[in-house]
Amino acid sequence: MERFLGLLLMLIGTLSIIHIVQAQSQQEFISLDCGQPENEPSPYKETETGLEFYSDAIFAVSGETHSIQANRESEFPKPYRSLRYFPHGLRNCYNIPVEKGRNHLIRAKFIYGNYDGFDISPNFDLYLGPNLWATVDLYRQENGTTEEMLHIPTSDLLQICLVKTGPTTPIISTLEIRPMGNDTYITKSGSLRLHTRLYLSETEKLLRYPDDVYDREWNAYFEKDNWTELISTTRAVENSNDYDPPKAALATAAIPTNAKEPLKLEWSNPEKPDDQYYLYGHFAEIQGLGSNDTREFNMVLNGKVLSSDPVIPKKLKVTTVLSVSPMTCDGGECSLQLVRTNSSTLPPLLNAFEVYTVIQFPQSQTDESDVVAIEKIESTYELGRIDWQGDPCVPQQYMWDGLNCSNTNISTPPRITSLNLSSSGLTGSIAAAIQNLTQLEKLDLSNNRLTGKVPEFLGKMKSLFFINISENDLEGSIPQSLEREGLELHYQGNPMLSSSGVNVLDAIVASAGVAAILVVVLVLFLVFRKKKPSNVGVVHPPPSTPTVNVTSVEMQKRRFTYSEVMKMTNNFEIIIGEGGFGVVCQGTINGSQQVAVKVVSQSSTKGYKEFTAEVGLLLRVHHTNLVSLVGYCDEGDHLALVYEFVPNGNLRQHLSGKGGRSVINWATRLKIAVEAALGLDHLHTGCTPPMVHGDVKTTNILLDAHYKAKLADFGLSRSCQVEGKSHVSTVVAGTPGYLDPEYHHTSHLGEKSDVYSFGIVLLEMITNQPVIDRNRQNSHITPWVESELKGGDITKIMDPKLNGDYDSHSASRALELAMSCAHPTSANRPTMSHVVIELKECLVPKNSGENMSQGTDSLKAYSFVHSDGPLSSFNITDSQV
Numbered sequence: 001m002e003r004f005l006g007l008l009l010m011l012i013g014t015l016s017i018i019h020i021v022q023a024q025s026q027q028e029f030i031s032l033d034c035g036q037p038e039n040e041p042s043p044y045k046e047t048e049t050g051l052e053f054y055s056d057a058i059f060a061v062s063g064e065t066h067s068i069q070a071n072r073e074s075e076f077p078k079p080y081r082s083l084r085y086f087p088h089g090l091r092n093c094y095n096i097p098v099e100k101g102r103n104h105l106i107r108a109k110f111i112y113g114n115y116d117g118f119d120i121s122p123n124f125d126l127y128l129g130p131n132l133w134a135t136v137d138l139y140r141q142e143n144g145t146t147e148e149m150l151h152i153p154t155s156d157l158l159q160i161c162l163v164k165t166g167p168t169t170p171i172i173s174t175l176e177i178r179p180m181g182n183d184t185y186i187t188k189s190g191s192l193r194l195h196t197r198l199y200l201s202e203t204e205k206l207l208r209y210p211d212d213v214y215d216r217e218w219n220a221y222f223e224k225d226n227w228t229e230l231i232s233t234t235r236a237v238e239n240s241n242d243y244d245p246p247k248a249a250l251a252t253a254a255i256p257t258n259a260k261e262p263l264k265l266e267w268s269n270p271e272k273p274d275d276q277y278y279l280y281g282h283f284a285e286i287q288g289l290g291s292n293d294t295r296e297f298n299m300v301l302n303g304k305v306l307s308s309d310p311v312i313p314k315k316l317k318v319t320t321v322l323s324v325s326p327m328t329c330d331g332g333e334c335s336l337q338l339v340r341t342n343s344s345t346l347p348p349l350l351n352a353f354e355v356y357t358v359i360q361f362p363q364s365q366t367d368e369s370d371v372v373a374i375e376k377i378e379s380t381y382e383l384g385r386i387d388w389q390g391d392p393c394v395p396q397q398y399m400w401d402g403l404n405c406s407n408t409n410i411s412t413p414p415r416i417t418s419l420n421l422s423s424s425g426l427t428g429s430i431a432a433a434i435q436n437l438t439q440l441e442k443l444d445l446s447n448n449r450l451t452g453k454v455p456e457f458l459g460k461m462k463s464l465f466f467i468n469i470s471e472n473d474l475e476g477s478i479p480q481s482l483e484r485e486g487l488e489l490h491y492q493g494n495p496m497l498s499s500s501g502v503n504v505l506d507a508i509v510a511s512a513g514v515a516a517i518l519v520v521v522l523v524l525f526l527v528f529r530k531k532k533p534s535n536v537g538v539v540h541p542p543p544s545t546p547t548v549n550v551t552s553v554e555m556q557k558r559r560f561t562y563s564e565v566m567k568m569t570n571n572f573e574i575i576i577g578e579g580g581f582g583v584v585c586q587g588t589i590n591g592s593q594q595v596a597v598k599v600v601s602q603s604s605t606k607g608y609k610e611f612t613a614e615v616g617l618l619l620r621v622h623h624t625n626l627v628s629l630v631g632y633c634d635e636g637d638h639l640a641l642v643y644e645f646v647p648n649g650n651l652r653q654h655l656s657g658k659g660g661r662s663v664i665n666w667a668t669r670l671k672i673a674v675e676a677a678l679g680l681d682h683l684h685t686g687c688t689p690p691m692v693h694g695d696v697k698t699t700n701i702l703l704d705a706h707y708k709a710k711l712a713d714f715g716l717s718r719s720c721q722v723e724g725k726s727h728v729s730t731v732v733a734g735t736p737g738y739l740d741p742e743y744h745h746t747s748h749l750g751e752k753s754d755v756y757s758f759g760i761v762l763l764e765m766i767t768n769q770p771v772i773d774r775n776r777q778n779s780h781i782t783p784w785v786e787s788e789l790k791g792g793d794i795t796k797i798m799d800p801k802l803n804g805d806y807d808s809h810s811a812s813r814a815l816e817l818a819m820s821c822a823h824p825t826s827a828n829r830p831t832m833s834h835v836v837i838e839l840k841e842c843l844v845p846k847n848s849g850e851n852m853s854q855g856t857d858s859l860k861a862y863s864f865v866h867s868d869g870p871l872s873s874f875n876i877t878d879s880q881v
Helices: 002-011 070-075 368-381 432-436 504-509 512-529 551-559 562-568 607-618 651-656 666-685 742-747 750-767 780-789 807-823 832-843
Strands: 015-018 030-033 050-056 066-067 080-083 091-097 104-110 125-130 130-136 146-152 157-164 173-181 191-200 219-221 227-231 254-257 263-268 277-283 297-301 320-321 333-342 352-359 402-405 416-418 442-444 447-453 467-468 471-477 489-490 497-498 574-579 580-588 593-600 629-635 638-644 701-703 709-711 725-730 748-750 859-864 873-879
Touching: 050 146, 091 173, 091 832, 104 157, 125 146, 130 146, 191 254, 254 263, 368 416, 368 432, 368 666, 562 580, 562 593, 562 629, 562 638, 607 629, 607 638, 651 750, 666 701, 666 709, 666 750, 666 807, 666 832, 742 748, 742 750, 748 750, 750 780, 750 807, 750 832, 780 807, 807 832
Parallel strands: 015 873, 030 050, 191 219, 416 442, 442 467, 447 471, 467 489, 471 497
Antiparallel strands: 015 320, 030 173, 066 080, 091 157, 104 146, 104 173, 125 130, 125 157, 146 191, 191 352, 227 254, 263 333, 277 320, 277 352, 297 333, 402 416, 574 580, 580 593, 593 638, 629 638, 701 709, 725 748, 859 873
């Protein structure tokens, strides 16, 4: 029992008693069921607590899922029956959005449950960002273990990482984040790791939400040989202060069995004699006192009285005593006593207490702008590297492969100084996000398949002194800014690339080998020019239509003959879609890889133009949320596009429930919205030059077998930077209802045009109403929503097929975001990057934290200082009765 007795150590030193009321809602909680099976609904309500748990899938970029052994599932509530395990890579991380600068309770639970049948308990390290949090050892932990801390994040993204340190595989069962009151659990430095949190009672009930508004977990503890329990069964104890301990915890208390003896607590920790502690004791007078009864007591540590002023619990009202400075015990041997004063007629009393050890996180995270930039680069090229998780630079033993970082002291954020992506299979253009690595000195992008021009921004990066872009398919001229003194530039192996001032054609003719490539390019150009219609239904390209702007090598690799297209579709046997362009047929390649084949129709007036635009874009742009191009056919009169097959239809079908499609729930809709937004954001910010989709709508958002969203149909896509402009002027084209109103008037297509269309898609997902309905007083969906919002009842707007199963705060926030996207003026619309951030916060809803400081006007403060110095100094703040 001695290890439990040690839990009151934090009464040592400077103490305070606080009474401030604060509120809390489950809507602020993040509760993740790690490894929840994909076929189960998310979120779901846990029966014992009423907490809503979400799948962790969107926050984890790696790992595999499993369940504990079936014969043990009945021992645990639902969230702890599944787990995520990480068999690959040394460091695997979760990225959780949080409120920067606010105190958070962070709790992770680990239950092995012999899920793999090996009966070998895992042992691994747990990191918070670049700093070690704890070592998790599940040996002999049949019921698992928990790590919990109170921490103030220094950024709006919390990285929680599991690190493999031996032969066993890291696992995690649940991850829970709870925002706390802004004025609670304040430390001189560092964070607080939970030692224990107990309430004094003979029951075995675990108290947590809804008994505890912050969802702290309170275990019952009682020493029958030394203590007597008091129970209040008829009168409630007021628990309104900053710390808001559960009323049920305050309804019981312990006093010494011998009323003349102190309430003793003793402990020792010789292995960690330098550990620092904070303690929070919660007192309430729950015994009926006679007119002459008094209860007051002193706190004595190792024989030394901590203060000359006693603690006097208030009747049926919480008094919280807390240490404001960390304390240690000499040699790790501690003895704390609550000793009644001479004037007290009653023994000391204690209801509940919390003990924390100080944990320092000295290593600064990598500079936030560098983190954003390198993550954008990773997303642009879909690198998917298992070791690109957690902090990019620190700790050094887990630094991302291909990076070097500045070696500064631990209090200074590291900066990325070198990026080596040589031979990484990169396609598309040179990522614009590279320019945001402002301290970059070395850049190696050699031996890839990069296309397009060498961007001017590379020459403006003054810290760069080494660039290697050799062995790619870049074209045009090297910017003059890259030919400056002190910069070592390698660009050989790019046949269509020359130094500034040298004509590309002259450079090509100067090399017989490169001249052959020119011939191939010219032949392809002539092939494109001779297109003419045939019975198969393909149209001539207009004389002014440009050819596909991709390298001949890439084109040949992805090119199919017409006979191959007929074979893969079994003579166009299965038609799965049809539109103004023609038909889409299902097919297979090599009898295994399923594909969808779009055949351009002879009756399509824009068929060839859209065909060339789509091939040109998809051959150089790659992202997990953009449907990928397997290949194309451009043979004589036959034009066809071969895509990856996306088996679950389009979003419109699942909203309507037509065609046998299931109606998707609220959480799945938000997940789809996040993924579609990520695809658009990649077009806008991950491409050089940026691209505009031009036809964003629910029928162009396809869903794979796991309901992962993929944007499709890029026939109207355009580069939105022409001669320095942020838009491109085009003949108005697109789908009525989704078109940007400004586009109608100006013919200017830009990124904000896609944002408008995406806003309409969001409104569809929220309301399941037609975009245009002539039977409504307001035929278009935006004025209809706006008029309904005036009534203040969101239920009249929400899709009735959801049956009310949605979080109202999340829905309101998504609706607000949709309306801002669909603002008639483009300048008032957010960017897609901002939309992504907002949607992720909608996915795991949380309140803004307003009205969290109620009752502070009725405080009365007193100060007492003992002559013994800092150990005897404490503040008492009581709320008026």
